[in-house]
Amino acid sequence: MPRDQAAAFLRALAGANPAPETELLYRDPFTLLVAVVLSAQATDAAVNRCTPALFAAAPTPAAMAALGAEGIGPHIRRIGLWQGKARNVAALAQQLMEQHGGEVPRDRAALEALPGVGRKTANVVLNVAFGEATMAVDTHIFRLGNRTGLAPGKTPREVEDMLVRRCPPELLRDAHHWLILHGRYVCKARAPECWRCVAATQCNYRDKVPAPPR
DNA sequence: ATCCCGAGGG
DNA sequence: CCCTCTGGAT
Numbered sequence: 001m002p003r004d005q006a007a008a009f010l011r012a013l014a015g016a017n018p019a020p021e022t023e024l025l026y027r028d029p030f031t032l033l034v035a036v037v038l039s040a041q042a043t044d045a046a047v048n049r050c051t052p053a054l055f056a057a058a059p060t061p062a063a064m065a066a067l068g069a070e071g072i073g074p075h076i077r078r079i080g081l082w083q084g085k086a087r088n089v090a091a092l093a094q095q096l097m098e099q100h101g102g103e104v105p106r107d108r109a110a111l112e113a114l115p116g117v118g119r120k121t122a123n124v125v126l127n128v129a130f131g132e133a134t135m136a137v138d139t140h141i142f143r144l145g146n147r148t149g150l151a152p153g154k155t156p157r158e159v160e161d162m163l164v165r166r167c168p169p170e171l172l173r174d175a176h177h178w179l180i181l182h183g184r185y186v187c188k189a190r191a192p193e194c195w196r197c198v199a200a201t202q203c204n205y206r207d208k209v210p211a212p213p214r
Numbered sequence: 215a216t217c218c219c220g221a222g223g224g
Numbered sequence: 225c226c227c228t229c230t231g232g233a234t
Contacts, residue, residue, distance in 0.1 A: 040220040046232065047219095080218085080230040088221090118221050138219045180219050189217085 005202055006150050006166035012199040013178040014171050029104035029129040030096075031055050034064070034089055036124050037116045042079040050076050061102045064093035088116030106130045123160070127173060135163040136176045140183025147187065148203045 025048070026032035034054075039047045054075040058064040064072070069090040076082045092114045096102055104125065105111060111122035123136035135141075137160045145151035145159035154162065167175050186197050187205075194200055 036219085037221095039218085041218060041230075042220095043218050043233070078231065080232070081220090082231075084221090084229065116221065120220065124219085136219080139217095140219065177219090184219070 004166070006162065007168050009148070009150060009199045009202045010167055010171050010175050010178070012202060013182055014175070016198040026051075027129060029125060030061055030064075031059065032129050033104055033111075033114075033117070033121070033125050034092075036121045037089060037092070038076060038079060038085055040085070040116070040121075041081060046079045050078060058093075061093045061096040061104075064089065065097050067093075085116065091115045092117070104129070106132075119157075123176070127176065131173055133164055133169075133172050134176075135160050135167070135172075136180075137163075138180060138183075140187075141176065141179045143189060144179060144183045144187045147192075147205050148199075149205070 026035045031051070035047060035051055038051070054072065057071070057075065058067045067090070069086040072089055073082065073086040076085060079085070095114055096104065100110065106126070108122050108126065111117055111125060112119060120136050120138055123134040126132035126134045127136065137145075137156045141163075142156050142159055145154060145162070151159045151162045163176070163179075164172070182197075182199075186193050192205075194203075194205065197203065
């Protein structure tokens, strides 16, 4: 595998990508954090449906903590796992108040110590809200990395490290977002559509999938 | 039936 | 590594 395969792959995606969706709607650290917590095992459309009212009611950690799980619940009842998420978001807001001066910490360990926040969510916040050099590896990016030869047979953490190391600096910010969209709409788990993949020339997986329908 | 831009726990 | 949580869309 050529050393710059990942860079070529990412450049191809960057050159042919639509406007970013979900998390770029929330550049503010707190609303971004909450939105990403809510999106676990939920569609981005479902999350984007309920967040406007939620953030209108509680745009800050202080307001969210005051709202509490009982106040948050009704706003998010249409997305899966809402009960646990309501508790997590309330506790998370309270923890921001008590331990971080009402601010979202720009620190991985502190982020991952928040209820409902794992490595993937922390990476999204660090990248999108704070511009840190991180990559958020979700199921799509994990599959894509293992399938394409970018990081075959690697763990999610190894895929993440590879991407952070090989991604051109100017693409680091939000590159994970293009990868996610690519994994969702093109390099899909089933019936991937290699014939419309802009990075197919950098990928050896296309030989394994059917030709385009006619 | 299966998946969703996961996290927490055993 | 496995399992569970859990509503909605396809």
